[in-house]
Amino acid sequence: MLRFFSLSSGSCGNCYYLGTGKKGIIIDAGVSLRRLNRLFRDYGVDTGTVTGVLVTHTHLDHIKFLGSFCKKLQKPVFATEKIMDSLARHTFTSSVIGSYRNTIVENEPADIGGITVRCFEVPHDASQTVGYSICIDGHKFVIMTDIGRMTDDAVKYASEADTLVIESNYDTDMLLGGSYTEDLKMRIMQGCGHLSNMECAEALKRIMHHGLKNIFLCHLSENNNTPELAYKASSDALAESGAVKGTVHLRCLPRSYPSPVFYL
DSSP: EEEEEEEETTTEEEEEEEEEESOEEEEEESSSSHHHHHHHHHHTTGOOOGGEOOOOOOOOOTTHHHHIIIIOOOOOOEHHHHHHHHHHHOTTTTTGGGGGGEEEOTTEEEEEEEEEEEEEEEEEESSOOEEEEEETTTTEEEOOOOOHHHHHHHHHHHHTTTTEEEOOOHHHHHHSSSSOOOHHHHHHSSSSSBBBHHHHHHHHHHOTTTTOOEEEEEEEOOSOOOOOHHHHHHHHHHHHHTTTTTTSSSEEESSSSOOOOOOO
């Protein structure tokens, strides 16, 4: 059975696991190796079954501990050439990434230990940011953690998924009425920052299809959002799109602590 859990989902760190008892993959490395090992032990995941680490982009909350992951886990790291080049120059990864570097090409399938992965570019203010479509044991899982606006490619991949992890970062009223500087507010809102609750909700109306069974809202802001607001916006959108209650499981992933294990 396919298992998914988040180790952390927010500006304090991002890291996710998807796998079966025989093979699995880590997405981003924004939590410590000690924390990952402890949670893997608690959740019964053998690190020996991990076939690789995917990187969405090089902001610190996604790659802070990638160096220690490389040195101690010794797993191949996969990303586009642009992201890999950025990792090769990054203070936290430049000394170790070379030995673990594996380049994948946008929209082309890559086999990672029996797991088929495709990546697609999304708008965000890093050197490059990608989402991933992951096929494993008949399941199609799509994740887009930092996305300033929805693109046709993102909608296309999400519309083929049975499980979707999508950013619902901020409530617009909370952000505009909050303490952030005007420059930071604009950085978040103007298409290359983060996706608001309402933008996420509108995207779900375009994405919703009969095969979609699980939606996880990720990267919720600590200062400009609440799980209740994020959930309500997406839940209302699903209802408007005609989703039958109980056929789609909608959940918010916790920001700073691990989620439970979800069986997909």
